[in-house]
Amino acid sequence: MAVGTVLLTAFLALLGYLLAKWRSTMRYWQDLGIPCDEPHIMMGSMKGVKTKRSFNEIWTSTYKKFRGTGPFAGFYWFRRPAVFVLETSLAKQILIKDFNKFTDRGFFNNPEDDPLSGQLFLLDGHKWKSMRQKLTPTFTSGKMKYMFPTVIKVGHEFTDVFGEYVKKNEIVEVKELLARFTTDVIGTCAFGIECSSLKDPEAEFRVMGRRSLTEQRLGAIGIGFVNSFPNLARRLHMKMTAEPIEKFFMRIVRETVAFREQNNVRRNDFMDxxxxxxxxxxxxxxxxxxxxxxxxxxxxxxxxxxxAGFETSSTTMGFALYELAQHQDVQDRMRKEILEICQKNNGELSYESVKDLVYLDQVISETLRLYTVLPVLNRECLEDFVVPDNPKYVIKKGMPILIPCGAMHRDEKLYPNPDTFNPDNFSPERVKERDSVEWLPFGDGPRNCIGMRFGQMQTRIGLALLIKEFKFSVCDQTTIPMIYDKEMFLISSDKGIYLKVERV
Known part of the structure; x- marks a missing residue:
């Protein structure tokens, strides 16, 4: 047999093997008899994401279609067979009870080539555990108390700027203004820099913050590749962070650290x-x-x-104002509480008095239920795991896991009338009766959101100062029902949030 024929035969055999393996990977759940949707050959269950469907639409439709069929449904995270959790009991096993088997998120990261991907949210294994231990003392209540005056100071500047906008036009697009407020708060607390985005919407920090959420180095196929073959992508030195974003933040951090060390500057903030x-x-x-x-x-x-800090908090405040504008009774009750607390403290908010804003906290919690900014929690299985009392359902080592908390928050079995805004869902009595995994905007267990305290603090301050001085209502430009941005992994409104605003 000619050498050419042998090589051709070998090539065809190899090609046939690869095609068969390719196909078998995308038949994994079907062959096991676990309910799942038919996957796209490259995008898996993520077909149409960022073009025809938002990420949240995928989580919600999958949850609604398969809930009640078992503890989880089959899913394909691009080309990887994955687990789509359907029951809160399994979510509790993964996040809390058997956490040691599910410590990793399984997201692509490559700190050696892409330094900003070495962030706590993306790290796994020992690197995550070590970094979490180092950073945890940074977010204690004592550290929050140090940062409180800074947030209040920016908050008063925010209401002044907000008032100037209201003077010019009673119809205000609140989403961008809120993002500028949280950009200034986080920029000051994380970098010790006066970002000035409230005064200048095109300030460098605001522009780069906006770009950091929308710009990526890779397109859809590249993102699919690094999520399907993360180890190979690292060997190929692939990066996710857009180059301008990387250069800006690396420069800012180097300059800030050098200035503080050379001038012995301390601000009791995150950078310190x-x-x-x-x-x-x-x-x-x-x-x-x-x-x-x-x-x-x-x-x-x-x-x-x-x-993470500026976008999640500003988005939460935006959706809270959107719902308060439609529920004047809730807004009035919230304003009454804020004014009463302020009157006890010479018209101002103190670190201690903010904790007494019980109804405000209920409004924020209900907003996070309806508009869960991070609507899915990702984990990766570290060893084969058989779901208790369900021997057919096995989570294999290395499998991605998706917990669709945003969809669960709108399940009528967990919350009556789940699409209705009702802060009484979070009255102290109801919270005591509810399992913690039935409300997961910050995750749960050892890998919950490390910045939860800070996010809650700036959200409380921002909303309290606004509601104290302004009344919000709907107008002709208010989008009802809400339309979501298809390109964002986080929940976000598509065209901004327009509301009518009047001084109280």
Whole structure:
């Protein structure tokens, strides 16, 4: 037989094997008899994402279609067979009871080539555990108390700017203004920099913050590839962060750290804590290795604190105002509580008095239920796991797991009239009766949101100062029902939130 024929035969055999393996991967759940949708050959169950469907539409439609069929449905995270959780009991197993088998999120990260991807949210394994231990003391209630005056100061500047907009036009697009407020708060607390985005909507920090959420280095096929073959993508030195974003934040962090160290500047903020972790001689008890943070690791943590902190809080406040504008009775009750608390404190809010805004907290909690900013929690299985009392349902080692908390929050079995805005869902009595995994805007268990306290603090302050001075109502430009942005992984309104605003 000619050499050419042998090579051709070998090539065709290899091609046939690869095609068969390719096809079998996308038949994994069907062959096991686990309910699932028919996957797209490359995008899996993510077909149409960012073009025809938003991420949240995918989670919601899958949940509604398969809930009640078992503890989870089959799903394809691009080309990887994945688990789509349908029951809160299984969510509790994964997030809390058997957390050690599900510590990783399984997102692509490549800190060696893409330094900003070395952020706590994306890290896995020992790297995540080590970084979490280092950063946890940064978010204690004591540290929040230090940052409170800074947030209040920016909050008063925010209401002044807001008032100027109301003077010019009673119809206000609140989404962008809220993002500028949280950008200034986070920029000040994370970087110690006066961002000035409230005064200048095109300030560099606001522009780069906006770009960090919308710009990516890779297109849809590239994103599908790194999520399907993360180890290969790392060997190919692939990066996710857009180059302008990386250059900006690395420059800002280097300049900030150098200035503070050279001038012995301390501001009791997040950046101070990171600099301490860079300079203190810390040693791990297990290996004795030096674990001081590098400048790249500082940049990655500051970046995620900034990017996650300003968007999630501003989005929550925007949706809260959107619902309050449609429910004047709730808004009036909330304003009454805020004014009463302020009157007890010489017209101002203190760190202690904010904790007494019980109804405000209920409004925020209900907003996060209806508009769960991060509507899915991602995990990866570290060892084969048989779902208790369901031997047919096995989560294999290395499988991605999706917990669709946003969809669960709108399940009538968990919340009566789930599409209706009702802060009484979070009255102290009802919260006591509810399992913690039935409300997951911040996750749960050891890998819950580390910045939850800070996010809640700036959201409370922002809403309290606004409702104290302004009345919000709907107008002809208010989009009802809400239309969501198809390109964002997080929940976001498509065209902004327009409301009628009057001074109280």
């Amino acid at each position: 804590q990171l600099i301490d972790l860079k300079n203190n001689q810390l040693m791990t008890s297990e290996t004795g290795e030096n674990v001081n943070l590098t400048i790249e690791q500082i940049a990655a943590q500051a970046f995620v604190f900034f990017a």
